[in-house]
Amino acid sequence: MLVKRLALGVLTLILLSLLIFLSVEALPGDLAEAILGQQATPENTAAIRRELGLDLPPWTRYLHWLGGVLQGDFGNSLALRKPIAELIAPRLANTLFLTLYTACIAVPIALILGMAASLFRNSYFDRISNITALSAISMPEFFVGYVMIYFFAISGYFPSMASINAGTPFLEKLYLCFLPALTLTLVVTAHMMRMTRAAIINVLALPYIEMARLKGVKSQRIITAHALPNAIAPIVNVVALNLAYLITGVVIVEIVFVFPGLGQLMVDGVKFRDVPVVQATALIFASAYVGLNLLADIISTISNPRLMRQR
């Protein structure tokens, strides 16, 4: 079962790479002409086309590209004339750092709040946490970001610019990135919390929960030991979706806090028509989605004895 799911994940990735390649291929305009700009004489264009391999049939180029990608070679950036892998590596590291940082704050908060809300259903605590989480998610990210800056940066507690690089010490990184991480936490917590609450409440209506009550199990333990293990699948899926969002969708927050992440690289790539960069970042984003969802599926399978130990 897990092997099948894994194979499906790989297949999805291959299809996605093909899709990305084809959609870039379908963009109007000629890459060679775009590079040359005003110097695009027919001879120059032809020379560049040959140099970039653009005269080869598409499927050969696709296989070349894919083969390169598998070896960590994404080609060269057209705008910066540097290998893309070199451009991406530090930014990917930054993005993953910020994602993990946010996840470490947001996931425990979301789970604990969600469980508490299901335990004290329809109480003031439930309502207030619901309203707060929903307000946070309904405000635009950049607005939340600027509010954070207004409260925490202007007073001087935390820096408003999260300009880190590979040499920044770990603790300083945590300090510099605190505000972007907090902003993202506010954005993603609501979804995960509400799903945790809903999934657990769903399970609480089942006969085995009543049985646990009649066995004299404490309410708290009913949630953590009896309901949660059976509610893992939907929760993990929502967590995975939100983590994927943190990797791919945070460009606005990156801009607000001047954070050197992958999102900015992709936006720059689009701005300068740097097609190979766009291709590469798109592929990384797609892999993040596929990989995280795959992980979520694996965790939910493992958490379910009915799937792990079939009769």
Place this chain on the structure above:
Amino acid sequence: MKQHLLTKINAMKQRLLTMENIHIQGKSDEQWVDIIKGVDLYLNRGEVLGLIGESGAGKSTLGLAAMGFCRDGCVISEGSVHFDGKDLLALSREDIRQLRGNRIAYVAQSAAASFNPAHKLIDQFCEAPHLHNVMGRKESEAYARKLYKRINLPSPETFGLRYPHEVSGGQLQRAMTAMALSCRPDLIIFDEPTTALDVTTQIEVLAAIKDIVKEFNTAAIYISHDLAVVAQMADRIQVLLKGEEVEQAPTKLMLKAPKKAYTKSLWAVREHARIEQPAPKKTDTPVISIRQVTAGYTSQQDVLKNVSFDIHKKRTIAVVGESGSGKSTAARVVTGLLPPRQGSIVFDGAELPADYQKRSRDQLRQIQMIYQMADTALNPKLRIRDLIARPASMYLGLSGRALDERVRALLAMIELEPDQYIDRLPSELSGGQKQRIGIARAIAAEPSFIICDEVTSALDQLVAEEILKLLDRLQSELALSYMFITHDLATVRAIADRVVVMKDGAVVEQDGKSKLFKPPHHPYTELLLSSVPEMDAEWLDRLLIARTKKRAKKRGRKAKP
């Protein structure tokens, strides 16, 4: 005088549970409705009380109230519950939590739904002893293995290492009884513990419960709608009807001489018995002929193995067997929902296409179905008018006034007043009325053959009886043939002309009803027949003794060849 006082003190020592003037209300549609209307209940140490009544009588609600527990949306509005000198309704949440699972335990109707699917059986067994500080983990594990062995669970040493889904229904129900005993409670509430089981499995569970209750001198409240089962288990029986007590008496007295009319009606339920129709002539063409059918859901496994039987005009064939014997699969093959791997279905002499999608509308019209759960088989958003009109317009092309008249005629046929019921929703009907709508929907297509899949097993006995009578009447009026799937042999006696006994996907025996119920039987039929509880308090004990003897004899025969 002194003597009198002593007996009184003794009686008080004996008394375990006293519930007085219990009123329980439940909220439905924003209104408080009385579920229990002032019932008294008492129980002595080591005594087993049978609580009997139809669904909706409030048995489970009352049973749970004995633990000081109410389901969401219910409240004990009046009365008192005293358990071993403690007032349960006055105790703090924490104090009452300490009692539950520890001194009072509960065994639920569906063990499959009441075991947590995420944890191993042994972990669920050890949870209560650990929480209530009764035993350490090692000690309770050893105790679990001892109990598993005591109630004849397979490989008791490793049984607990399995997850609930890895164990059969009967074993799971026994494991739940064992779990209830994990803290050696003074009182166990058994809430219909065998209702979801086959008769043959039911016996094992009943034997285990009886054995264990006696051995540990545990008091128990045994809740059931099945009088014959309660008669085996209880020392005393209390009958409930619509939240009120009808009467109570020691079991034997209650069986022999029930006082109230309602109780008498429960005792005399199975009066409807169809007179067996003569066997059809050899030359008659059967309406439906199932010929050497082998079928399965996956390619590796055959759920039906070379099954053949015929159903003739105006005849009822009862197909009996345990769950998993292939009864419902046979129905799916006949309707064309599951094309068989081998064999064929012949309708009135002509072979039907195996797949329902390839059958003509007229072929589809001829075979209709009535389902077990009328609740889920009827679309809750449609009115009765539309539910019945649909097959009539689809198969017969009726519309407008003709359709309306047809629907009214059908309602009259199933004994529901058309003007009163035609615009209702399914939720505004009782269980028996819903099943009547299911019947009307089937006959609306004017079929010649109807499959009835456990149509009475979700209904109370009196209501079920009415449904069987209705089906019988419709059969002679409309010249219908029935294939009646059931696991209940009493239903078979009431309705069948011919019986097909199935086991593990194969037909074990088939014969006319009167012949089949007369010995000599096929061993499996014998097992089925002997497993049906009888209205006799000593039936179970006698049966178990007889079976043990038989087994010993067999072993003896094997030992000296």
